[in-house]
Amino acid sequence: xxxxxxxxxxxxxxxxxxxxxxxxxxxxxxxxxxxxxxxxxxxxxxxxxxxxxxxxxxxxxxxxxxxxxxxxxxxxxxxxxxxxxxxxxxxxxxxxxxxxxxxxxxxxxxxxxxxxxxxxxxxxxxxxxxxxxxxxxxxxxxxxxxxxxxxxxxxxxxxxxxxxxxxxxxxxxxxxxxxxxxxxxxxxxxxxxxxxxxxxxxxxxxxxxxxxxxxxxxxxxxxxxxxxxxxxxxxxxxxxxxxxxxxxxxxxxxxxxxxxxxxxxxxxxxxxxxxxxxxxxxxxxxxxxxxxxxxxxxxxxxxxxxxxxxxxxxxxxxxxxxxxxxxxxxxxxxxxxxxx
Numbered sequence: 547x548x549x550x551x552x553x554x555x556x557x558x559x560x561x562x563x564x565x566x567x568x569x570x571x572x573x574x575x576x577x578x579x580x581x582x583x584x585x586x587x588x589x590x591x592x593x594x595x596x597x598x599x600x601x602x603x604x605x606x607x608x609x610x611x612x613x614x615x616x617x618x619x620x621x622x623x624x625x626x627x628x629x630x631x632x633x634x635x636x637x638x639x640x641x642x643x644x645x646x647x648x649x650x651x652x653x654x655x656x657x658x659x660x661x662x663x664x665x666x667x668x669x670x671x672x673x674x675x676x677x678x679x680x681x682x683x684x685x686x687x688x689x690x691x692x693x694x695x696x697x698x699x700x701x702x703x704x705x706x707x708x709x710x711x712x713x714x715x716x717x718x719x720x721x722x723x724x725x726x727x728x729x730x731x732x733x734x735x736x737x738x739x740x741x742x743x744x745x746x747x748x749x750x751x752x753x754x755x756x757x758x759x760x761x762x763x764x765x766x767x768x769x770x771x772x773x774x775x776x777x778x779x780x781x782x783x784x785x786x787x788x789x790x791x792x793x794x795x796x797x798x799x800x801x802x803x804x805x806x807x808x809x810x811x812x813x814x815x816x817x818x819x820x821x822x823x824x825x826x827x828x829x830x831x832x833x834x835x836x837x838x839x840x841x842x843x844x845x846x847x848x849x850x851x852x853x854x855x856x857x858x859x860x861x862x863x864x865x866x867x868x869x870x871x872x873x874x875x876x877x878x879x880x881x882x883x884x885x886x
Contacts, residue, residue, distance in 0.1 A: 554668075554691030555598045564592035575600045597685025599665040611692070613642045615857050616664035618674040620652045624773060625801070625829050626846055627675070630697065633850020634673065641858050643670060652741045654680045665690050671857035677702035678743045693860040695853040698844075700873040701747050707870035709852040713744045716842055716876050717751025720796065720824060723878055725759045727885040729794035729822055732756065733765040735781045735806065736798025737773070745798045748826065752796065765789040769802075778805020793821055800825035803839050804832045807883065811836055823883045828876075840884035845874040 560575075561568045566585055573579035574589040581589075592598075617634060619627045634645050646669070648660035657674075661683050664672065671693040679687070687694050687705050694706040701714050724732060739746035753763060765788060767781040781802065786792060797803035803825025807817070815821050817837060828843035852872045859868045880886050 555596055555689045560589065560593050560596060560598050563596060564589045594682055595685065597682070597687070597689035599662055599686055599690070601666065601668055611668050611670045613644060614667065614669040615643050615645045615854070616648065616661075616669045616672040616674075617645045618648045618650060618657065618660055618664065618672065620650050620675055622647075622649055625831060626827055626844065629846040630850040633847040634854045637851045637854035638858060641861075643858060643861060645673075645854075654683070654741075658683050658686075661686055670861050671695070673697055673853045673857065676743055677704065677708065693857050695856050697849050697853050699744050699747070700871070704871065707856050709849050709856070709872040709874075711845055711874050711876050713747035714751035716826070717748035717753075718755040719878060720826075720842060721752045721755035723880075723884065724794055724796065724822070724824070725756065725761065727822065730761060731764045731789075731791050731793045732761065733767070733785050733789060733792045733795050734763050734798075735767045735778070735785065735795060735802060736769075738768045738770045748798065764792055773799050773801035775801060775805035775808065778802030779809040780805075782806035782809045795821065795823040797823065797825045800827045800829040800832055800839060800841050803841070804835055807835060807837060807839055818883050818885055822885065828879060837883055838879075838881035840881040841879050842876045843879065844876055848874055
């Protein structure tokens with residue numbers, strides 16, 4: 547589908563919305579000149595509501611785009627996102643486009659700041675993780691006048707284009723496999739979910755699928771901060787002390803799942819006959835564990851490639867019929883911890 551070209555907002559539109567001259571708007575946004583506090587407040591409020599971002603490109607470049615693609619992700623310590631970046635970089639290699647990265651730490655207010663700075667340099671496109679953004683961030687993305695690709699998730703409506711997987715479907719598929727294998731006392735261990743929307747959606751799909759089989763989550767354990775083996779060990783030990791009859795542990799990601807697996811092996815559990823477990827993401831780094839953890843591939847490199855393709859194709863005026871919604875299908879890897 548060929549999308550119409552979008553036009554970025556101008557100083558004139560902010561001027562009209564705030565009721566002051568373009569010169570005054572320029573002074574406020576550049577933090578220059580003598581402007582009253584009330585006028586400054588009115589201009590900034592209008593700019594934020596419209597999603598206007600000032601152009602930092604000077605002189606002859608002021609009306610053009612730079613060959614940068616802003617990539618905004620929540621973390622670089624999480625092994626998921628470096629693989630996404632690999633896909634983006636590989637796809638843009640050989641084009642005139644160059645990715646630049648901003649990290650939000652899963653914080654909406656930081657995402658706003660990173661996005662504001664990225665857009666002020668007038669990139670040729672933005673790739674941003676997730677579908678959930680603040681009103682201010684959505685306004686900036688809607689008004690940027692460039693291709694915007696939201697990645698990792700397809701459970702929602704995109705601002706422009708999206709590439710990812712359905713996390714609710716991923717949760718349902720894993721729950722179906724666990725139930726089919728005969729497990730019934732199931733515990734969930736994962737990140738606190740108000741800000742980790744994809745983990746929340748997987749959990750929703752997971753519990754909804756269990757409910758269809760008449761099963762409720764037997765116990766839950768949550769953590770905040772980065773994923774680590776040590777957290778997985780601690781959480782697994784705590785849950786099994788509370789609920790010793792648990793026969794399956796579902797972890798929101800592979801790192802804490804690997805920690806849980808190591809704890810269970812050291813404690814002498816018979817896996818998967820006595821207790822099974824599964825994670826999410828298909829992290830290859832964990833292939834050297836004593837047992838291969840059951841998991842689900844999140845299609846990370848492919849997501850990066852497809853997102854970069856959309857940006858590159860939109861950048862090429864000759865390309866038509868560009869796909870704007872791409873949903874990939876993750877596959878369960880049963881490993882050694884989930885019975886087939």
